[in-house]
Amino acid sequence: MATGSDSYARGADQPPLIEQTIGAFFDAMVERVPEREALVVVHQQRRYTYRQLQTEVNRLASALLGLGLKPGDRVGIWSHNNTEWVLMQLATAKVGLVLVNINPAYRTAEVEYALNKVGCAALVTMPTFKTSDYIGMLRELAPEWAGQASGELSSEKLPYLKHVFWIDVAGEGAEHSSFARFSDLLKSGDPQDPRLASTARLLHNTDPINLQFTSGTTGFPKGATLTHRNILNNGFFIGEAMKLTQEDRLCIPVPLYHCFGMVLGNLAVLTHGACIVYPNDAFEPLSVLQTVQAEKCTGLHGVPTMFIAELDHPRFAEFDLSTLRTGIMAGSPCPIEVMKRVQRDMNMGEVTIAYGMTETSPVSCQSSTDTPLDKRVSTVGLVQPHLEVKIIDPETGATLPRGATGELCTKGYSVMQGYWEDPTRTREAIDAEGYMHTGDLATMDDEGYVNIVGRSKDMVIRGGENVYPREIEEFLYRHPQVQDVQVVGIPDTKFGEELCAWIVVKPGQTLHEDGVRDFCKGKIAHYKVPRYIRFVEEFPMTVTGKIQKFKIRDAMVEELGISEQKTA
Incomplete structure (x- = not known):
């Protein structure tokens, strides 16, 4: 049960919902x-x-x-x-x-x-x-x-x-x-x-x-x-x-x-x-x-x-x-x-x-025409009418106190019916209470204003387009000379982020950047084609074998001399 000190907000109940087609x-x-x-x-x-x-x-x-x-x-x-x-x-x-x-x-x-x-x-x-x-x-x-x-x-x-x-x-x-x-x-x-x-x-x-x-x-x-x-x-x-x-x-x-x-x-x-x-x-x-x-x-x-x-x-x-x-x-x-x-x-x-x-x-969530400038820039406004939002601990599902960072969840008329003929993924996205788990990290202040502070670790936003690296990786796996591939987002002042692919080539094979881009051309959208392509022997991993994508990103930021502050 959410309390007044919890990161939970419910929108107004007026005007009423439209019930027409x-x-x-x-x-x-x-x-x-x-x-x-x-x-x-x-x-x-x-x-x-x-x-x-x-x-x-x-x-x-x-x-x-x-x-x-x-x-x-x-x-x-x-x-x-x-x-x-x-x-x-x-x-x-x-x-x-x-x-x-x-x-x-x-x-x-x-x-x-x-x-x-x-x-x-x-x-x-x-x-x-x-x-x-x-x-x-x-x-x-x-x-x-x-x-x-x-x-x-x-x-x-x-x-x-x-x-x-x-x-x-x-x-x-x-x-x-x-x-x-x-x-x-x-x-x-x-x-x-x-x-x-x-x-x-x-x-x-x-x-x-x-x-x-x-x-x-x-x-x-x-x-x-x-x-x-x-x-x-x-x-x-x-x-x-x-x-x-x-x-x-x-x-x-x-x-x-x-x-x-x-x-x-x-x-x-x-x-x-x-x-x-x-x-x-x-x-x-x-x-x-x-x-x-x-x-x-x-x-x-x-x-x-x-x-x-x-x-x-x-x-x-x-x-x-x-x-x-x-x-x-x-x-x-x-x-x-x-x-x-x-x-x-x-x-x-x-x-x-x-x-x-x-x-x-x-x-x-949306700011209104009279939301103060500082709130309009530092937050995404308040919850819309007839909707509920809460911020939870991604591990436990518990609603967090105001000011704490967690996953933003949304409930109400706006939540989709589901993913088309995909009940498994629908259940993964929408919980038993009807909340859509956004995967975005957010905070809520004492007035109910929501601030998005991060997002699901894999998603890249390039020029307003949401791109999940896994889709690009699975496509590049089709290339006959690619043994393994990891794709990450790199900060970019023009598009927000650019895609970078680290590729391990199959033993005895050779591959060049133009060959990868030619493979992508005409088959996937232009904004999904990695701008940066690097060929490596291996990926940074934990002792348990989990690939550390953040280290790939950090290495590219350092190599390219990118200032994180400029792209924030």
């Missing part, structure tokens, strides 16, 4: 603000009012039903930020399809795993982006599709995937044989389709509606299964902490395939009748500055490195950012000087800090 809540919001602008996509030159967005969402939902998809089926989205992404987010929710977020940085091995792990029946993808050829990767996985006529697909490597749609500009661009245009899919739907209402009556707010892959400590990522109730309420209370109203216009340069974009961004906005603004398909600081000025944005999201890039852009002083008020900085710790500059130079006096993890929808 995402589709029902969105429709109700449309009736409240039908003519208000809901979505502006600058790079696609598109604008939608709430009523117009609802029409296109219903059209797409009808088209998805027309494919023979049924509530509970999984549908993937493999794309950067665009109109099609938000249409998919809302349309799948309308008819009970589970949207599967696929990171655009994924390569062949990762996308094959993701599609098959959750049994994706359909996929919407960008055709290409910069050097990434998404259609090419799919053809590499399923070369037999090249000879198939349009219609249902069939592949040995991707046995569940029956439909692929590529995001196009209607009537323009090259054809991709076997794959249909997204615009043609959209045209096949009927916004007045009576099946929409009959399907909606079958849905419940505790149904799974979203799958997000989180890096696992072993093997490939796990699929965190989130419900309407999870992410709709989390988006609402995030918006409440930002004091969003119908007058707000939120610039969202963070990726939609993360909770940051689709929950802290899209759902926070849509639950308050405000306007979503996408400046570009992927982050580019100049387009953010241009969009904030042109669209008179009142809010801006980003990880610290994004705000730094905007502040340090050579044309920064040219832009009028006086309309800005709020936003969220999350993804990695915020340096106090950066926060001061964001408040002073970007007019974001009410910027907030949020903390969470995908498995908790994601936000558990």
